[in-house]
Amino acid sequence: MSEKKKPILVVNNLKKYFRTKKGLLHAVDDVSFTIDEGRTLGVVGESGCGKSTLGKTILRLTEPTGGEVFLEGEDIVSMNEKQLRKTRLKMQMIFQDPYSSIDPRMSVAQIISDPLKVNRLCGSRKEIDDRVDRMMDVVGLAPRLRDSYPHELDGGRRQRIGIARALALDPKFIICDEPVSALDVSIQAQIINILMDLKEEKGLTYIFITHDLSVVKHISDEIAVMYLGQCVEKASSDELFSQPLHPYTKALLAAIPVPNLSKRHARPTVIRGEVGNPIDPAPGCRFAPRCDFATEKCVGRNPELREVANGHFVACLLHNGEM
Amino acid sequence: MNTSNNMLLKVENLQVVYKARRETVYAVNGVSLSLKKGETLGLVGETGAGKTTTAYAILRVLPDRTAKVVNGTIEFEGKNLLEVPENLMRHGIRGEKIAIIFQDPMSALNPIMKVGDQIAEALKFHNKEELSPEKIEEQVDRTLELVGIQKERKYDFPHQLSGGMKQRVVIAIALVCEPVLIIADEPTTALDVTIQAQVLAMIDELREKLGTAMILITHDLGIVAQMCDNVAIMYAGEIIEIGSVEEIYSGKMQHPYTTGLFGSLPDLEKKTDRLYPIEGLMPDPTDLPTGCKFNPRCPRCMDICREVQPGFSVEGTHRVACHLYGGGTGRETDE
Amino acid sequence: MFMGKKSSRSMSPLQETIYRFSQNKVSLIGLAVVILLLLVIIFGEFVTPFENGVKQNIRIRLQGPSAEHWFGTDAYGRDIFTRVLHGTKYTMMIAFPATFIAEVIGIILGACAAFYSRWFDNILMRVLDVFQAIPGQLLALAVVAALGGSIFNLVIAMLIARIPASVRTARSIMISLVGQEYIDAARSYGSRDYHLIFRHVIPNSLGAMIVSMTINLSAITLQVSSMSYIGLGVSPPTPEWGALLSEAREFIITAPHMIIFPGIAILLTALSFNLVGDGLRDALDPRLRD
Ligand SMILES: Nc1ncnc2c1ncn2[C@@H]1O[C@H](COP(=O)(O)OP(=O)(O)OP(=O)(O)O)[C@@H](O)[C@H]1O
Ligand SMILES: Nc1ncnc2c1ncn2[C@@H]1O[C@H](COP(=O)(O)OP(=O)(O)OP(=O)(O)O)[C@@H](O)[C@H]1O
Ligand code: SF4
Ligand code: SF4
Numbered sequence: 001m002s003e004k005k006k007p008i009l010v011v012n013n014l015k016k017y018f019r020t021k022k023g024l025l026h027a028v029d030d031v032s033f034t035i036d037e038g039r040t041l042g043v044v045g046e047s048g049c050g051k052s053t054l055g056k057t058i059l060r061l062t063e064p065t066g067g068e069v070f071l072e073g074e075d076i077v078s079m080n081e082k083q084l085r086k087t088r089l090k091m092q093m094i095f096q097d098p099y100s101s102i103d104p105r106m107s108v109a110q111i112i113s114d115p116l117k118v119n120r121l122c123g124s125r126k127e128i129d130d131r132v133d134r135m136m137d138v139v140g141l142a143p144r145l146r147d148s149y150p151h152e153l154d155g156g157r158r159q160r161i162g163i164a165r166a167l168a169l170d171p172k173f174i175i176c177d178e179p180v181s182a183l184d185v186s187i188q189a190q191i192i193n194i195l196m197d198l199k200e201e202k203g204l205t206y207i208f209i210t211h212d213l214s215v216v217k218h219i220s221d222e223i224a225v226m227y228l229g230q231c232v233e234k235a236s237s238d239e240l241f242s243q244p245l246h247p248y249t250k251a252l253l254a255a256i257p258v259p260n261l262s263k264r265h266a267r268p269t270v271i272r273g274e275v276g277n278p279i280d281p282a283p284g285c286r287f288a289p290r291c292d293f294a295t296e297k298c299v300g301r302n303p304e305l306r307e308v309a310n311g312h313f314v315a316c317l318l319h320n321g322e323m
Numbered sequence: 324m325n326t327s328n329n330m331l332l333k334v335e336n337l338q339v340v341y342k343a344r345r346e347t348v349y350a351v352n353g354v355s356l357s358l359k360k361g362e363t364l365g366l367v368g369e370t371g372a373g374k375t376t377t378a379y380a381i382l383r384v385l386p387d388r389t390a391k392v393v394n395g396t397i398e399f400e401g402k403n404l405l406e407v408p409e410n411l412m413r414h415g416i417r418g419e420k421i422a423i424i425f426q427d428p429m430s431a432l433n434p435i436m437k438v439g440d441q442i443a444e445a446l447k448f449h450n451k452e453e454l455s456p457e458k459i460e461e462q463v464d465r466t467l468e469l470v471g472i473q474k475e476r477k478y479d480f481p482h483q484l485s486g487g488m489k490q491r492v493v494i495a496i497a498l499v500c501e502p503v504l505i506i507a508d509e510p511t512t513a514l515d516v517t518i519q520a521q522v523l524a525m526i527d528e529l530r531e532k533l534g535t536a537m538i539l540i541t542h543d544l545g546i547v548a549q550m551c552d553n554v555a556i557m558y559a560g561e562i563i564e565i566g567s568v569e570e571i572y573s574g575k576m577q578h579p580y581t582t583g584l585f586g587s588l589p590d591l592e593k594k595t596d597r598l599y600p601i602e603g604l605m606p607d608p609t610d611l612p613t614g615c616k617f618n619p620r621c622p623r624c625m626d627i628c629r630e631v632q633p634g635f636s637v638e639g640t641h642r643v644a645c646h647l648y649g650g651g652t653g654r655e656t657d658e
Numbered sequence: 659m660f661m662g663k664k665s666s667r668s669m670s671p672l673q674e675t676i677y678r679f680s681q682n683k684v685s686l687i688g689l690a691v692v693i694l695l696l697l698v699i700i701f702g703e704f705v706t707p708f709e710n711g712v713k714q715n716i717r718i719r720l721q722g723p724s725a726e727h728w729f730g731t732d733a734y735g736r737d738i739f740t741r742v743l744h745g746t747k748y749t750m751m752i753a754f755p756a757t758f759i760a761e762v763i764g765i766i767l768g769a770c771a772a773f774y775s776r777w778f779d780n781i782l783m784r785v786l787d788v789f790q791a792i793p794g795q796l797l798a799l800a801v802v803a804a805l806g807g808s809i810f811n812l813v814i815a816m817l818i819a820r821i822p823a824s825v826r827t828a829r830s831i832m833i834s835l836v837g838q839e840y841i842d843a844a845r846s847y848g849s850r851d852y853h854l855i856f857r858h859v860i861p862n863s864l865g866a867m868i869v870s871m872t873i874n875l876s877a878i879t880l881q882v883s884s885m886s887y888i889g890l891g892v893s894p895p896t897p898e899w900g901a902l903l904s905e906a907r908e909f910i911i912t913a914p915h916m917i918i919f920p921g922i923a924i925l926l927t928a929l930s931f932n933l934v935g936d937g938l939r940d941a942l943d944p945r946l947r948d
């Protein structure tokens with residue numbers, strides 16, 4: 001604890017429920033965390049566990065059902081439209097799908113300049129053009145692509161456009177929602193290098209959402225593991241990989257396909273049971289139906305997220321000293 | 324040479340071009356591969372390598388205005404698919420014997436139709452005998468559960484599902500007719516590892532039960548290691564290395580491109596600051612380099628590589644097209 | 659999709675669509691006919707004055723085509739060529755506004771349904787279901803029967819018959835657009851709703867809407883004519899195409915030219931709109947895009 005940490009984002013008890021025909025769908029349920037400036041929080045978890053919703057709710061692209069989100073001390077949840085638009089200049093998002101996240105009717109330059117235009121940030125055309133050129137340079141897009149249209153470009157280049165667009169407003173904080181999942185390994189490595197360089201140069205703070213655990217380990221300082229809308233474990237990246245505590249985290253780590261033949265013929269590890277239902281979940285540990293260590297104590301009461309070692313939080317009765 | 328009895332699919336010297344405006348995109352340039360019943364072949368390569376085009380050519384779903392199969396044969400269960408009339412293709416082969424799991428789940432699903440109805444529709448379309456509505460309903464429920472989605476969610480529209488769930492619905496649609504060959508175009512790219520493991524295990528199980536063969540298109544070398552019997556590495560429309568998983572992963576006689584692919588992966592064992600992607604990009608398919616197509620990016624490029632296209636060097640079932648290993652003689656001269 | 663080595667040759671999606679459309683010969687013919695129709699509407703009076711089409715001359719009644727009367731004459735000796743030519747105007751006067759207004763209403767309601775609250779969408783869908791349960795033709799007939807057959811009333815009738823379909827089309831197009839992540843992205847960097855609608859949703863839906871518009875035009879042309887034919891459209895002296903057919907009914911054997919030429923006009927028009935629509939659809943289909 002030598003340098004002084006300054007929290008840039010504080011999320012308290014954030015909730016997002018969707019109303020559906022079958023009942024309330026708890027997409028994000030009571031998630032809290034803090035990110036210090038210049039750090040990267042990795043968020044991993046099963047498909048549908050609410051990672052994207054978490055990202056979108058923090059940006060208020062969907063209205064939270066409850067909770068608080070402070071960006072540099074300002075509460076985003078209670079802001080009105082105007083304040084929100086101003087605050088959004090500081091936080092941006094890189095989206096999951098490089099195909100659907102950029103408007104096919106706009107050229108590369110138009111896409112990157114759109115944030116500047118709608119916020120009326122640059123006075124002259126020249127200023128906008130300069131800025132677009134600089135952004136393209138930063139993310140490694142050749143200047144000749146300025147007037148190309150997205151359909152002429154491959155996924156890697158499209159994702160670079162998405163990154164350039166997010167950077168155009170010079171944000172401090174970026175939510176990367178699976179920015180490399182749709183890209184192949186070599187391009188993925190190029191994009192990750194860009195993101196890491198940017199972080200270095202500009203002191204950016206990231207939330208890095210992914211389901212690729214090898215990527216998340218590489219890029220994150222801390223990792224939060226989500227299960228059915230809740231954060232079940234949070235620790236520094238090294239600690240999580242060396243000392244996973246929550247049974248779900250353990251299963252997750254065991255399921256990583258490794259690019260060598262050591263695990264071949266060992267049947268892929270499958271967590272038994274069905275993916276739980278996020279609609280009107282009963283109180284209790286949501287992993288219980290699939291957990292090998294579940295006891296009757298696990299049902300009926302929510303295990304709290306508790307700090308069990310320095311900076312290592314886990315929400316499991318096994319490790320909470322309650323069992 | 325093979326007892327053609329258990330040979331399911333044999334693609335030979337497939338060449339596909341796209342005529343785009345006044346240009347010709349050389350997307351697939353002489354791909355040969357074969358697949359036995361129940362076998363899984365991994366088709367690996369960077370974006371733009373021509374993996375999807377190869378798959379589409381097999382299923383004959385290439386855009387008919389722009390794409391053209393210039394050369395080659397695709398033999399499936401003894402028939403040359405390139406000569407089968409379209410209505411036979413539609414009612415008996417495509418979706419029924421050969422199913423495809425499309426790369427992009429959103430464009431494969433109808434945004435204004437409930438997902439359950441979409442599965443039911445696939446079922447009705449391909450079933451010769453009439454199924455009662457209850458039977459269909461039952462099978463829809465079963466299929467959804469097979470891919471790990473609660474059956475109540477069949478009333479949802481695609482936009483109400485997460486990205487991974489949509490992909491699983493697409494997989495469910497492909498599986499519902501119990502095909503003999505599945506072409507899975509990056510089926511688990513949008514899924515997290517646990518669901519991925521589950522889906523792969525499920526595909527595996529189905530394969531064992533029904534003897535389903537699979538072409539698994541992916542760029543995840545981890546999945547390939549787990550799932551596949553054989554691997555074909557594609558680059559710029561060509562297969563540059565093919566062999567059994569053991570041969571490819573042994574690192575012996577490895578193509579420099581394959582080496583690059585392995586090198587781009589973040590290593591879970593040790594923490595590095597930077598990753599080492601293959602420099603540069605896939606060449607422009609309208610203007611491919613002469614000689615070895617990988618030469619502009621290859622760290623071990625030699626003079627000969629810029630002029631002469633390497634042929635296969637063969638060692639057992641392992642074939643590599645690279646001058647480092649002799650580079651064979653002519654190309655594609657089987658036997 | 660590939661490597662974009664061609665900044666100078668980059669085409670916007672619009673240019674690309676035009677280019678691809680221009681490669682489609684059949685649709686170009688359709689477009690030529692549509693342009694011809696527009697020219698006829700504007701310059702018809704110079705080709706043959708309207709006067710020729712109303713001036714009665716019993717002495718030359720029911721004559722076949724000749725150098726003087728290209729399409730022959732009708733029961734009152736009026737020049738059918740003139741009547742068909744000027745009929746274009748009346749048919750289009752109904753078809754164009756009806757289609758256009760139906761499309762605009764479709765876009766607005768569709769955008770609201772896709773963009774705003776669920777309940778609006780739900781109510782809209784229920785209302786549309788009710789409308790769709792009644793065939794459009796019947797609905798149009800009912801309106802004209804109630805209001806009487808003037809051009810204005812016909813436009814109303816066509817609107818009512820067509821709006822459900824165009825709202826439905828627009829809604830499904832918009833819903834699939836609003837689900838796209840670029841809308842979320844635009845919102846995340848501070849776009850207001852009108853930015854979203856005018857910069858992203860409408861431009862992206864326009865192509866598909868234009869396609870549905872041409873197809874609507876073709877359908878309405880046929881529908882208007884068929885209504886006039888059964889006497890529930892524009893009343894006889896006005897040379898609306900359907901009315902021309904209606905007049906020709908009695909003479910179908912003795913003077914078949916009376917029915918042939920307006921018939922051809924109707925078919926050709928409907929067909930051309932359809933061809934243009936098909937061509938546009940192909941030109942806009944991203945899967946065929948190179
Ligand atoms: N607009 C919506 N209406 C109703 N339910 C929704 C909506 N958006 C998301 N959900 C539900 O919320 C849950 C979380 O979805 P989310 O997209 O956040 O998952 P995710 O973790 O990002 O998954 P993936 O890895 O597949 O992208 C899912 O059960 C999903 O079906
Ligand atoms: N409809 C088309 N018209 C013109 N060129 C096309 C078309 N579809 C694909 N191509 C080109 O053909 C080449 C092979 O594309 P293909 O989609 O088969 O690659 P892929 O290996 O599946 O890549 P990815 O991993 O991105 O899916 C690419 O260069 C691509 O740009
Ligand atoms: S709380 Fe109980 S059920 Fe939940 S993970 Fe821990 S041991 Fe398993
Ligand atoms: S043939 Fe030459 S350029 Fe091609 S991969 Fe081998 S060494 Fe590299």
Ligand SMILES: [Mg+2]
Nearest residue numbers: 051052096486
């Ligand atoms: Mg997501």
Ligand SMILES: [Mg+2]
Nearest residue numbers: 374375376426
């Ligand atoms: Mg592909």
